[in-house]
Amino acid sequence: MKTAHIFLVAATLWCLAGDPARAEFKIFACEPEWGSLIDELAGDKASVYVATTAQQDPHHIDARPSLIARARAADMTVCTGAELEAGWLPAVQRQSANPKIQPGAPGNFEAAAYVRMLDVPARLDRADGDVHAAGNPHVQTDPRNIQRIAGALASTLILLDPSNGAYYEERHRGFVARWTAAIERWQTAAAPLRGQPVAVQHKNWAYLFAWLDLRESVALEPKPGVPPSAGYLAEVVSKVRSAPPRMVIRAAHENARPSEFLTAQTKIPAVMLPFTVGGTPGAANLFGLFDDTIARFLAALDVGKP
Amino acid sequence: MLYHPLFVLGGLMLRHRKIYGAAVLAVGMFAAQSAIAQESDMAAIRRQVEAMKADYESKIRELERRLVKTEATATQAATTAAKNAPAASETKNANSFNPQVSVVLNGGYSHFQDAPAGRARIPGFVSAPEYSLGNRGFSIAESELQFKANVDQVLAGQLTLAVDAANEVEVEEAFIETLALPLGLTAKGGRFLSGIGYLNQKHAHEWEFIDAPLPYVAFLGNQYRDDGVQMRWLAPTDMFLEFGGELFRGNNFPGANSSHGKGAYSTFVHFGDDIGASSSWQGGLSYLRTEARGRDLGSSNDDNSEVFRGFSNLGIASLVYKWAPDGNPTERNLKLSGEYFYQRETGSFDGTPADRDNDGWYLQGVYQFIPQWKAGLRYDRLAADESINPGLAGTALDSRGGTPQRGSALLEYDTSEFGRIRLQYSRDDSMVGEPNNIVRLQYTVILGPHAAHGY
Numbered sequence: 001m002k003t004a005h006i007f008l009v010a011a012t013l014w015c016l017a018g019d020p021a022r023a024e025f026k027i028f029a030c031e032p033e034w035g036s037l038i039d040e041l042a043g044d045k046a047s048v049y050v051a052t053t054a055q056q057d058p059h060h061i062d063a064r065p066s067l068i069a070r071a072r073a074a075d076m077t078v079c080t081g082a083e084l085e086a087g088w089l090p091a092v093q094r095q096s097a098n099p100k101i102q103p104g105a106p107g108n109f110e111a112a113a114y115v116r117m118l119d120v121p122a123r124l125d126r127a128d129g130d131v132h133a134a135g136n137p138h139v140q141t142d143p144r145n146i147q148r149i150a151g152a153l154a155s156t157l158i159l160l161d162p163s164n165g166a167y168y169e170e171r172h173r174g175f176v177a178r179w180t181a182a183i184e185r186w187q188t189a190a191a192p193l194r195g196q197p198v199a200v201q202h203k204n205w206a207y208l209f210a211w212l213d214l215r216e217s218v219a220l221e222p223k224p225g226v227p228p229s230a231g232y233l234a235e236v237v238s239k240v241r242s243a244p245p246r247m248v249i250r251a252a253h254e255n256a257r258p259s260e261f262l263t264a265q266t267k268i269p270a271v272m273l274p275f276t277v278g279g280t281p282g283a284a285n286l287f288g289l290f291d292d293t294i295a296r297f298l299a300a301l302d303v304g305k306p
Numbered sequence: 307m308l309y310h311p312l313f314v315l316g317g318l319m320l321r322h323r324k325i326y327g328a329a330v331l332a333v334g335m336f337a338a339q340s341a342i343a344q345e346s347d348m349a350a351i352r353r354q355v356e357a358m359k360a361d362y363e364s365k366i367r368e369l370e371r372r373l374v375k376t377e378a379t380a381t382q383a384a385t386t387a388a389k390n391a392p393a394a395s396e397t398k399n400a401n402s403f404n405p406q407v408s409v410v411l412n413g414g415y416s417h418f419q420d421a422p423a424g425r426a427r428i429p430g431f432v433s434a435p436e437y438s439l440g441n442r443g444f445s446i447a448e449s450e451l452q453f454k455a456n457v458d459q460v461l462a463g464q465l466t467l468a469v470d471a472a473n474e475v476e477v478e479e480a481f482i483e484t485l486a487l488p489l490g491l492t493a494k495g496g497r498f499l500s501g502i503g504y505l506n507q508k509h510a511h512e513w514e515f516i517d518a519p520l521p522y523v524a525f526l527g528n529q530y531r532d533d534g535v536q537m538r539w540l541a542p543t544d545m546f547l548e549f550g551g552e553l554f555r556g557n558n559f560p561g562a563n564s565s566h567g568k569g570a571y572s573t574f575v576h577f578g579d580d581i582g583a584s585s586s587w588q589g590g591l592s593y594l595r596t597e598a599r600g601r602d603l604g605s606s607n608d609d610n611s612e613v614f615r616g617f618s619n620l621g622i623a624s625l626v627y628k629w630a631p632d633g634n635p636t637e638r639n640l641k642l643s644g645e646y647f648y649q650r651e652t653g654s655f656d657g658t659p660a661d662r663d664n665d666g667w668y669l670q671g672v673y674q675f676i677p678q679w680k681a682g683l684r685y686d687r688l689a690a691d692e693s694i695n696p697g698l699a700g701t702a703l704d705s706r707g708g709t710p711q712r713g714s715a716l717l718e719y720d721t722s723e724f725g726r727i728r729l730q731y732s733r734d735d736s737m738v739g740e741p742n743n744i745v746r747l748q749y750t751v752i753l754g755p756h757a758a759h760g761y
Contacts, residue, residue, distance in 0.1 A: 053583060055632035062628060062635065063761050064586045065546030065578030072490055072540050087723070091758040095548075097540050099486035126724060226722070227677045255637055255677075 025161045028071050028101070030079035030089065031058050032277040033140040034111060036286045038078060040175045041154050045164045049074070054252050054279035058084055059130070059225070063091035071096035074107070076160055078153065081110025082117065084137035107160060112137055114152040115145040118206040130225025140276060142207035143183050143290055150175060182287055187212075190294050192301060199240060199268070201250035201259050204275070208293070217245040220258045228258055237265045247271050247300040252279030271300045405455035405463075408756050410511045412447035414748035416440060418734075428736050430690025430705030431524040431664070432601070432614050432655075439744065445471050447748070450478070450511065454757065460485060466509070479531065490540040500530045501538070501550045502572050502592035503645055504624035511750050512759060514641065514672045515716055516730045520686040521647040521666035523736075524710075525620055527559035530594065532570060546578045546588070554596075560618040561596030570596040578626075578761070583633045588761055590624040598653065612702055614660070616653010622646070626761070637677060644669040655703055662691035662703070672716065682716035688736070708738030725751040 025046040029035040035050035042048075049070045052058055058080070061067075071077065071092050079085055093102055100107040117135030124133055139145045154172035158165040190212050197217035198209070203224050209216055218239055222232045240262065247269045248259045259270040273293050274283035282292030418439055440447070447470075454464040466479040481496030499507045505522060506529055518528045534554035541547040554561075556569020564570070572595070578588030595617065602613045623646045630639035646667040654660055668686035675681060690705035698704060714732040721727070732744040 053633065055583075056634045057636050060634075060636050062586065063758060064580060064628075065576075065588050065761060066544075066580045066586065068540070069544055069546040069579075073542060073544075086758060088758050091760050095540070095760065097487065097490045097492045097538070099488070102485055126722070130722075253634055253636075 025164070026073050026075050028074035028077045030077065030085055031140070033146075033286065033289070034078040034080070036277040036289075037146065037150060037153060040286065041150060041168060041171050042157060042164075043167070043171055045161070045167055046157075054274060054276045054283070057253050059087060061085070061088045063088045063095070067092045068095045071101060072098050074098065074101055076107040076109060076156070077101045078109045078111070080112050080137050080139065082112035082134035082137035082139075083132045084112075106156065109153060109156050111149045111153075112139050114148050115139050115142075118210060119203070129221075129223030136203070136206045138204040138275075139207055141205055142211040143179065143186065143286075144211060145207060146286060147176065147179055147183070150179070178287075182290065186290050186294055190297065193294075193297055196301070197243070197245040199236075199245040199248040199259075199262065201248065201254055204251060205249065212297075217243065220248070220262065233258060233261055237262065240266050240268065244268060247297075249273055251275035269300045269303045271296050273297075403455075405453040406755050406757075408452050408752060408754040410450035410452070410509075411751050411753070412449065412511065412748065413445065414447070414746060415444050416442055416744070416746045418442060418744040419740075419742050427702065428520070428524055428688065428710045429708060429738050430703060430710070431688065432612075432702055439742075441471060447471065448510065450509070452757075456485065457482065490542060492538045492540075494536040494538075495534070497533045498531060498536065500532070500552055500554070500572055500594070501536060501576075502530060502552075502574050502594050502620075503622045504588070504590055504626055504643060505645070506530055508760070511752075514643075514670060514682055515684055515714060516728055516746050516748050517732075519645070519668035519670070519684065520688050520710060520712055520736055521645065521668060524664075524666060524688050525560065525618075525647050525649050530558065532556065532558045532561075534568075534570075546576070548576045550574045550576075556596055559601070560620070561598055562601035563599040564597065565599060569599075570594065584631060585627065585629045586633075586761075587625065587627045589626075590622070592622040592624070594618075594620045594622075596620075611656055614651075614653060614655050616651060616660070619650045619652075621648045628761075635674070637674075639674045640671065641673075642669075642671045655698060655701065658697040659695055660698055660703060662694060664688070664690050672718075678720045680716070680718040680720070682714075682718070684714040684716070685712070686714075687711035706738055710736040710738055712736055724753075724756065725749070 025042070027038055027042070027046050027048045029038060029048055029050045031052055032050050032054055035048050038046060038048050051067055051070070052061055067088075074096075077089075077093075079089060093108075099105065102108060112134065117139075119136035121128065121131045121133065121135075124131065139149075150172060154168050157168045161168070194213045195215060197215045199218045199220065200216055201220045203216075203219050203221070205214075205216070208214070218236055220228050220233065220236055222228060228236070244266065245268060248262050249271045250256065250259045250273070252272060252275050256270070256272070262268060263270040272280070273296055274280040274289055277283055277285060277289050279289075280292050280296075282295070283289040416439075420439075420442060448468045451467045451469070452464065453466075454462070456462045461482050462485055463482045464479060465477070468476045468478045470476070477497060479496075479498050481494055481498040483494045484492055487493060499509075501507050503522075503526075505513060505518070506526065510518075510529070517523075522528055532554035534552055536550060536552045538548055538550040541549070550573065552572045553568055554570040554572070555567050556564035558570075561570045572593060574590060574592035576588060576590040578586065580586045597617050598614050600613050600615055602611075624643070625645075626641070626643040628635075628639065628641050631637070644667065647665060649664045650662070651664070652661045666686070666688035668684060670682060670684035670686075672680055672682035688710040690703070690710075692705055692707070694703060694705075712732055712734045714730055716728060716730045718726055718728045726749070728746075728748050728750070730744075730746045730748070732742075732746075734742040734744050
């Protein structure tokens with residue numbers, strides 16, 4: 001009887017303490033690019049749960065029960081911020097009852113806070129479509145932003161999990177060295193893209209365009225987040241015919257129809273870009289994301305040669 | 307900030323461009339002056355310009371390389387600065403602390419046969435006094451005004467006011483909730499929508515259909531809310547598992563006239579998970595016990611008739627399933643939901659013993675077939691106890707041998723996340739033997755920021 005009691009108490013304590021063999025520091029990443037960045041910086045010292053996939057639109061996610069359960073266990077959330085997740089993350093945070101990840105807590109990491117925002121609207125009116133007060137939230141499309149965010153993320157990791165501080169610092173240093181070299185490589189490879197006019201399906205490429213000096217010639221959406229009507233697409237076709245862009249691009253999670261319609265009408269190549277880690281087979285991690293993005297741009301440039 | 311690498315690079319480029327520009331200008335002027343210059347001279351000049359250009363480009367490349375390197379080392383310092391900067395500008399304005407305000411507007415056109423004496427009644431059920439089909443023709447529905455904000459580091463508060471078509475203001479919700487209790491606990495107090503069932507804790511504008519399913523109408527008077535306290539605990543499991551308990555004043559339907567002000571309580575458990583990347587589900591089991599100390603049927607009778615005294619025990623089983631290709635609901639998505647209600651009422655009706663077992667359920671599906679467009683179907687029905695005390699024959703509790711039921715079809719167009727127009731047709735046989743064809747066209751819009759929706 002007594003041994004049974006001791007066993008019960010011991011079992012309860014073990015359950016409460018958790019399994020020591022597992023990585024203790026748990027991170028809830030809102031988007032795959034941040035999941036990949038945590039892998040680079042934290043290695044096996046943290047376990048990462050990635051809430052969304054490249055096939056999903058981070059604006060429109062259901063606050064699913066599984067997300068709430070994972071957020072409950074998290075020591076830290078790593079999200080884009082700038083209202084990108086405004087439609088679901090606040091509901092997940094509130095229901096998770098986890099003080100560590102509430103807005104304002106050190107464990108609530110918002111990547112957009114560490115970069116210079118583009119497309120900050122001069123006026124706020126929903127008649128302008130899906131506008132974000134803080135600016136365009138798709139900051140991950142410029143690798144220089146990733147580097148800035150990596151620095152801030154490394155400091156936050158060191159702050160929250162000081163026992164592995166030296167490890168995080170070491171990995172950050174290694175990542176920056178490889179990333180800096182990669183940026184140089186990408187910039188050299190992307191030189192032929194400079195100044196090229198490109199049509200976009202949705203306005204989520206501002207940072208990529210600023211980095212590679214591409215020119216956004218036309219957007220297939222009349223306003224951000226508003227699906228194009230047949231009439232509007234016809235208007236775009238005539239605009240494109242008078243000043244043809246080199247290609248029309250869309251993200252992996254976006255509907256192919258509008259850009260394929262434009263291709264059928266004008267022979268301008270349609271290019272699907274990974275947009276985030278996992279968007280294409282080539283974009284298996286952050287390095288692959290930009291390797292593949294630039295490779296796809298260059299391939300389309302070759303096809304579209306007059 | 308002036309020494310930021312971007313500025314340094316900008317300055318250098320500007321300076322180099324000037325030198326380069328001046329060089330080109332000088333070369334051009336020289337060429338123009340010596341119009342008789344030899345071809346070989348021209349070639350030499352061209353070579354010189356080319357060399358300068360190449361030199362310039364290599365310098366730019368070298369600068370870019372240096373910029374990337376500088377940034378790598380400057381990141382740490384820059385991040386601290388960046389993190390502090392936005393906070394400083396935001397705190398300038400004292401109004402930043404104002405609560406988040408949002409408004410929901412509803413309205414439209416309804417067509418149906420008005421019930422006799424202007425009041426609908428479901429045979430076999432003592433429905434809530436305010437149960438009605440609403441106004442015929444053009445009418446606004448409830449307009450909602452919601453304020454919410456964090457009180458401090460411990461609490462958040464929310465107030466929801468509803469103004470109906472008759473200009474009456476009602477405090478729909480007014481509660482405080484904890485932000486930072488340990489161990490996955492959350493406490494709530496004030497007036498709020500109970501956590502029982504699935505649909506109950508959603509505001510009416512979040513419902514897929516324009517009206518509440520029949521079991522909600524018959525057993526909860528559309529939606530159960532009251533003044534009280536709630537405690538929830540989220541289990542530390544990978545699967546979502548939440549337990550909750552509530553204690554209420556007990557004045558609202560199906561309770562009434564609580565003398566001691568704590569006449570109702572509930573317990574519930576919600577659980578759910580994903581099935582692959584495309585599907586997810588949530589289930590729930592809930593129990594609500596209320597006491598009615600003289601609940602009358604309301605409006606039409608002022609005498610002391612049609613009064614129920616006793617207890618209501620209500621159990622609810624809920625299941626919700628959502629599907630979207632790859633879990634991306636923007637193009638197409640499907641939502642199926644159903645709930646089963648079982649109620650045991652014990653007590654007396656106008657002095658006659660009235661112990662009864664009633665049940666009811668609904669099943670509904672809404673499918674978004676292209677962006678902005680949804681279609682839906684719903685079936686809901688009730689079954690009142692038929693083996694009632696013979697003394698109750700002919701009263702409101704007599705089911706008249708019928709089954710109250712209704713079938714509805716819905717077509718929805720969303721102008722955006724914040725606006726929608728719905729057309730709903732219902733074949734309503736809830737009054738048994740008096741089928742009613744109900745057509746409603748309704749708009750619902752949200753002004754201002756709107757809180758993220760739950761599952």
